[in-house]
Amino acid sequence: MRIKMMQSHRLFLFILLLLFCKVNFAQKKDTWLGHLQLNDSISLPVYFDVDVKGNTMVFDFQNDQEHIRATEVSTTGDSVFIKLPVFDSELRLKQTQDHFSGTYVNHARQDHNVLVFEASKVLSKNTLSAPTRFLHGESWQVHFSPNTPDAYPAIGLFSMDPQSGRLHGTFLTETGDYRYLSGKAEPAGKGFKLTLGCFDGSHAFLFTALLDTSKASMRGEFYSGAHGHESWEAQQDSAFSLRDPDSLTALKPGFTGLEFTFKNLQGDPVSLKDKRYKDKVVIVQIMGSWCPNCMDETRYFAELNRRYKARGLEVIALAFERGTDLAQQRKNLLRVKQQLGADYEFLLTGYAGKAAEASKALPMLNRVMAFPTAIYIDRKGRCATYQRASMVLLQALTTRPCPPFFV
Numbered sequence: 001m002r003i004k005m006m007q008s009h010r011l012f013l014f015i016l017l018l019l020f021c022k023v024n025f026a027q028k029k030d031t032w033l034g035h036l037q038l039n040d041s042i043s044l045p046v047y048f049d050v051d052v053k054g055n056t057m058v059f060d061f062q063n064d065q066e067h068i069r070a071t072e073v074s075t076t077g078d079s080v081f082i083k084l085p086v087f088d089s090e091l092r093l094k095q096t097q098d099h100f101s102g103t104y105v106n107h108a109r110q111d112h113n114v115l116v117f118e119a120s121k122v123l124s125k126n127t128l129s130a131p132t133r134f135l136h137g138e139s140w141q142v143h144f145s146p147n148t149p150d151a152y153p154a155i156g157l158f159s160m161d162p163q164s165g166r167l168h169g170t171f172l173t174e175t176g177d178y179r180y181l182s183g184k185a186e187p188a189g190k191g192f193k194l195t196l197g198c199f200d201g202s203h204a205f206l207f208t209a210l211l212d213t214s215k216a217s218m219r220g221e222f223y224s225g226a227h228g229h230e231s232w233e234a235q236q237d238s239a240f241s242l243r244d245p246d247s248l249t250a251l252k253p254g255f256t257g258l259e260f261t262f263k264n265l266q267g268d269p270v271s272l273k274d275k276r277y278k279d280k281v282v283i284v285q286i287m288g289s290w291c292p293n294c295m296d297e298t299r300y301f302a303e304l305n306r307r308y309k310a311r312g313l314e315v316i317a318l319a320f321e322r323g324t325d326l327a328q329q330r331k332n333l334l335r336v337k338q339q340l341g342a343d344y345e346f347l348l349t350g351y352a353g354k355a356a357e358a359s360k361a362l363p364m365l366n367r368v369m370a371f372p373t374a375i376y377i378d379r380k381g382r383c384a385t386y387q388r389a390s391m392v393l394l395q396a397l398t399t400r401p402c403p404p405f406f407v
Contacts, residue, residue, distance in 0.1 A: 034119030036104055036204050038223050044206045045183070046119070046199045059091075063198040064168045064180035070201075084201030086295055086339055088332050091117060108202065108290040108322045108332075112227040115204065134213055134236070135160050135167065135185065141240035142171060144222065145230045153242060156218075156234050158196075160185070169196055171207075174242050175355070175370035176293050178205060190214065200292045209234070248369050255364040257381040258284060262318065262347035265330050270316070270347055272377070277314055282377040285317040286368060288353040289332040294372040295340065301374075302342040312379070315344040318361070320353045320371070 034046035049060040059070040059082050072083035080100070082091040093102035100119040107113070140156035158169035167185045171178045183195040191213050197206040209220025209232070216236040223229050251257075261271040272282065285301060287294035298317070305315045321329040326348065333346045351357035358368035377383050 031122050032100070032119045033122045034100070034117055036199060037116040037118075038204065038206060038226055042206065042223055044197045044199060044204050044223075045195070046117075046197075047122075047182075048119075061199060061201075062182075063200060064182040066180040066198075066200070068200055086336055087201040087290060087292075088328070089201050093117065093119075104204075106202070106225070107328075109225075109227075110323065112225060115226055134211060134216060135169075138236050139238050139240065140218070140234040141237035142232055142234040144173075144232045146233050150230070153240075154232075155240060155242060167194060167196060172242065174245070174248065178207075179292060181205070181207065183207075185211070194218070194220070202290050202292055207232075248367075249373060249375075250366050251383060252364055252366050258362065258364060258375060258377060258383055260318070260362060262349050264345050264347055265333055270345055272316075272381075277316075279379050280312050280314045281379060283313070283315045284375040284377065285315060286320070286358055286362075286371065286373040286375070287317050288320045288322070288371055289329075289336050290322050290353055291371045295336070297372045297374065298336065298340045298342050301344070302340055305342075305344050315342075317342070317344065317346040318349050318358075319346055320349055320351050320358050320361070322353045 029049055029051045031047070031049050034048060035043040036046055037043045047062045049062070051058040051060065057073045057075070057080070059073060061068040061070065068085060070082050070084055072085070074081045078095050080091075080093045080095050080102075082093070084090060088107040089105060090107075091102065091104050093100045098121045100117070102117055104115045104117045105113060135158040137159075140158070142154040142156045143151055144154060145151045152173060152175075155172040156169065157172070158167065160167055165184070167183045169181050171181075179198055179200070181196040181198050183197055185192045185194050187193075188210060192211040194209045194211055195206070196208075197204075199205075204225045206223040207220060208223075209218040211218050218232075218234040220232050220234075221229065222232055258272060261269050264270050272284075283301060283304075285294075285297065287298065301315050301317075305313060319329070319333055321332065323329065329348055333348070336342065337346060349358075349361050351361045353371070355368050355370065358371075358373075359365060362368065375383055
């Protein structure tokens with residue numbers, strides 16, 4: 001009897017702890033729909049889940065198939081501070097039971113870097129359906145900023161999810177792609193209104209368009225945060241293609257290889273002439289901590305480096321950072337290395353995160369068009385870029401003399 005009384009007493013104390021202790025044992029996961037205000041009349045839809053386990057909160061931002069998990073979350077009263085992974089940006093929010101309100105701050109930008117953010121709980125992400133024969137299995141010839149000096153081509157790829165009715169897609173350009181976009185298509189006049197977007201912590205992209213089903217054509221607008229805006233138009237054309245990426249970046253006549261000396265994150269100068277890189281296959285990665293596509297490439301190179309380092313592979317990242325605060329630049333790059341497991345050298349170039357600045361830093365190249373750009377160097381110092389180098393890279397790790405590939 002005494003044992004039963006003691007057990008009952010302990011159970012009663014445990015219940016009291018659950019009722020009155022400040023520790024929160026609740027576990028729940030809710031889906032939210034946020035709106036990031038890009039200007040007075042345009043907002044970007046942002047879907048995310050909030051996973052609450054005890055006193056911890058995890059925010060899972062969703063762009064089509066991409067999930068960005070923000071685990072660096074702190075709370076003070078009704079305030080929630082969310083540091084976005086990898087990128088130097090954060091959300092500063094006030095929370096009620098069914099609502100978040102506050103701002104998104106992108107510290108990597110010098111201007112237009114604070115946007116209003118609101119979010120509410122949602123029960124379903126289902127959207128209206130659209131004519132799948134126009135938005136599935138066909139590619140589109142796209143022109144951004146048409147009929148202007150800044151015009152550039154792209155390929156549009158779109159698909160509809162038959163279960164949710166969600167619209168998915170991306171735009172491929174000669175300098176990269178717009179990653180994972182998702183949204184909806186809804187009837188508008190004799191056609192459909194399309195909305196596609198993504199929020200990754202570094203960029204807030206919104207594409208809108210009117211689809212004319214009678215002409216298989218689109219006209220739309222592209223918004224990049226609060227600072228960028230341009231028109232675009234598209235025509236269904238599965239035969240359209242962009243220039244071969246191998247033809248875009250090359251060594252200038254008279255140069256036989258790549259040369260540079262920049263300081264690493266510890267302040268020590270690093271050069272391709274260093275003993276560490278002699279007779280090695282080297283990948284030079286032109287990147288920036290603000291660039292989402294660079295993060296994809298960094299994950300890939302980190303794995304490649306782990307797998308083939310013992311066979312003579314070295315990777316060097318040349319970082320073209322935004323802002324002028326060197327301490328913050330180092331902090332951002334160390335965060336990239338840690339979160340993505342990139343155990344190779346990152347060098348601070350001292351140049352801004354622009355293609356023109358990258359071209360200035362590497363004058364032996366005709367131009368650098370895109371972030372990221374990868375340059376592959378064989379054991380004899382000969383260079384190649386993109387697919388041509390990828391095809392022979394693994395062979396170059398074990399073959400002497402090296403395969404004859406050049407920029």
